[in-house]
Amino acid sequence: MQLFSTTGKFIKKRYNHRGPSPPDSSIMTFLPKKIYLNGSDCFHLMLEKSRELTREGNNQFYLCVQLQTREALETIEQTVQQSPLLDWIANIRLINPQIGVPFFRYMNQGNTLTVRHHENFTEQFPAQLLNDTLSLKNNSFFRIDAYSFNGKQYLLLTFHHVLFDGKGAGMMLQHLTGQLPVDNTTFSSLFPQQLKWKNPLRQWQNLIRVKKQVEQTNKAETAYLEVKNNRETGFGMTSHLFSEEETAFIRENAIKNGVRFGLNFFQVACIAKAFRTVLTETDSQWVPIPYNGRKRGVPGAIISNHTSFIFHRLNVTPETSLREIAVQLQQQMNEQLKCGLPEKYNDLLQLMRFFPAWFNHLVTTQSSKGKIASFLYSSTEAGEKENTELVKQQWILPPFSYPPGFTVNFYTYHNRLNFHIVFSRKHVDSEQINTFKTTLIHLLTQK
Amino acid sequence: MTQETYESDIITFLTNNILAEGVVVTPQTVLRETGIDSYSIVEIILFIERQYNYVMPDHLLKSENFVTVATIAALLNNRQIH
Numbered sequence: 001m002q003l004f005s006t007t008g009k010f011i012k013k014r015y016n017h018r019g020p021s022p023p024d025s026s027i028m029t030f031l032p033k034k035i036y037l038n039g040s041d042c043f044h045l046m047l048e049k050s051r052e053l054t055r056e057g058n059n060q061f062y063l064c065v066q067l068q069t070r071e072a073l074e075t076i077e078q079t080v081q082q083s084p085l086l087d088w089i090a091n092i093r094l095i096n097p098q099i100g101v102p103f104f105r106y107m108n109q110g111n112t113l114t115v116r117h118h119e120n121f122t123e124q125f126p127a128q129l130l131n132d133t134l135s136l137k138n139n140s141f142f143r144i145d146a147y148s149f150n151g152k153q154y155l156l157l158t159f160h161h162v163l164f165d166g167k168g169a170g171m172m173l174q175h176l177t178g179q180l181p182v183d184n185t186t187f188s189s190l191f192p193q194q195l196k197w198k199n200p201l202r203q204w205q206n207l208i209r210v211k212k213q214v215e216q217t218n219k220a221e222t223a224y225l226e227v228k229n230n231r232e233t234g235f236g237m238t239s240h241l242f243s244e245e246e247t248a249f250i251r252e253n254a255i256k257n258g259v260r261f262g263l264n265f266f267q268v269a270c271i272a273k274a275f276r277t278v279l280t281e282t283d284s285q286w287v288p289i290p291y292n293g294r295k296r297g298v299p300g301a302i303i304s305n306h307t308s309f310i311f312h313r314l315n316v317t318p319e320t321s322l323r324e325i326a327v328q329l330q331q332q333m334n335e336q337l338k339c340g341l342p343e344k345y346n347d348l349l350q351l352m353r354f355f356p357a358w359f360n361h362l363v364t365t366q367s368s369k370g371k372i373a374s375f376l377y378s379s380t381e382a383g384e385k386e387n388t389e390l391v392k393q394q395w396i397l398p399p400f401s402y403p404p405g406f407t408v409n410f411y412t413y414h415n416r417l418n419f420h421i422v423f424s425r426k427h428v429d430s431e432q433i434n435t436f437k438t439t440l441i442h443l444l445t446q447k
Numbered sequence: 448m449t450q451e452t453y454e455s456d457i458i459t460f461l462t463n464n465i466l467a468e469g470v471v472v473t474p475q476t477v478l479r480e481t482g483i484d485s486y487s488i489v490e491i492i493l494f495i496e497r498q499y500n501y502v503m504p505d506h507l508l509k510s511e512n513f514v515t516v517a518t519i520a521a522l523l524n525n526r527q528i529h
Contacts, residue, residue, distance in 0.1 A: 260508040260509070260510070261485035261488045261489060261508075261510060261513070262484065262485030262486075264485060291486060292484065292486065295465070295466060295467035295468075295470075296465050296466050296467065296470070296481055296482035296483050296484070296487060297466040297467045297470030297472075297481045297482050298467040298469075298470060298482075300467070333489065334489070334493060337486075337489065337490055337493055338493055338497070381484075
């Protein structure tokens with residue numbers, strides 16, 4: 001199953017750099033001239049339209065990296081200067097016609113991407129950088145900031161979600177730290193492959209199947225966060241890093257609660273329980289959970305989104321146990337995987353490519369009454385190929401997605417689990433978020 | 448059915464549905480090293496359920512039983528013996 005499209009046309013790159021250290025042009029590098037957005041990318045274009053209309057949140061996410069030493073920054077900066085991949089990103093334009101499929105066009109204008117250096121910050125995740133929005137109008141898709149906090153060196157990588165997903169972000173860090181070298185044999189595999197033709201009738205059948213699934217799971221009486229304070233604006237963020245011992249205990253706890261493979265369902269169960277206990281009084285929750293659509297066994301494309309979703313409707317009362325929630329999650333996932341729902345959902349998204357973002361926004365908000373989910377969830381585990389000589393710890397910070405204005409992201413690096421919660425201040429106040437966080441930690445680690 | 452038949456069926460399923468083109472898996476390949484994650488393991492379990500009409504009992508659903516294709520095939524083979 002190939003989900004991602006390009007024209008397949010590659011051009012031989014002519015370097016035209018104004019920077020001091022251009023990429024190594026001795027490597028025969030071939031860069032794609034034109035890459036069409038896939039359905040999942042167009043979904044994020046639609047979210048961008050939503051952001052424009054609501055003037056809330058953003059559609060970018062972050063990878064925050066604590067480096068082992070200050071010298072590590074120099075090594076990474078060398079890669080930044082010499083990377084043909086970053087050169088490509090710095091020189092693309094998003095072409096978004098009213099009629100026709102949007103695409104990225106490589107312009108080869110000699111733009112360079114550099115690391116922005118900052119003075120000391122008093123926050124580990126500086127609000128000043130997080131609120132600095134990448135602009136599609138300026139064709140700004142990726143940014144690297146270096147700063148220190150508490151005497152330690154940090155990097156903040158900011159990714160626009162139209163061009164990257166979480167897995168691609170992890171691979172980008174591997175590339176920057178020398179674990180994913182780019183040469184003429186691997187380069188083309190870092191870009192999405194040509195979309196395979198599918199029978200339109202089958203695509204429409206799949207669309208109807210997914211629509212039915214979404215309507216069944218996202219029906220009335222679903223828990224959403226109400227607006228509590230119209231005077232408050234913007235997003236808040238809170239995080240927690242578990243120790244290695246605590247992470248090992250959480251893994252055991254997941255197994256005790258009937259979750260066999262990985263931590264995903266245990267984490268979602270704990271969030272759902274804490275969400276019901278602290279933030280809402282409605283028992284039914286609608287939770288789409290991301291599903292990695294990449295084929296396994298190769299690094300896969302860094303560029304573009306490859307994520308599908310599995311939709312869960314959970315019945316969570318104050319008395320429902322974590323094990324019971326995990327069983328609901330497992331059963332619903334099994335049913336959807338059996339009928340290939342993630343693939344069908346991608347077919348639905350592919351249709352978004354042929355309509356302008358405003359139209360997709362209109363249709364989506366009409367059918368779901370403007371709701372995206374009770375809360376958003378994502379989880380990533382760093383791969384085996386992390387460069388621990390350069391990188392000490394890393395965190396993924398999710399986008400400030402609105403709606404629903406509440407996202408929890410889990411990330412495991414170096415056997416240590418961490419989570420980030422981003423929340424709309426209109427919906428959740430500081431006291432509530434503290435109670436939610438404490439409850440979530442308690443549920444994850446309770447004996 | 449033999450252990451080898453189970454192994455061959457699972458490898459065919461992985462090659463056609465989970466793995467990228469050209470990725471080679473042997474019965475002894477450690478699945479995690481090829482990027483097979485928890486979702487993919489669940490997909491393998493669902494494939495076994497469909498293919499052999501066998502619902503794997505809860506006590507066998509341990510990560511150590513899903514390290515390689517050979518360990519998964521051994522579960523199925525032992526089921527026949529018992």
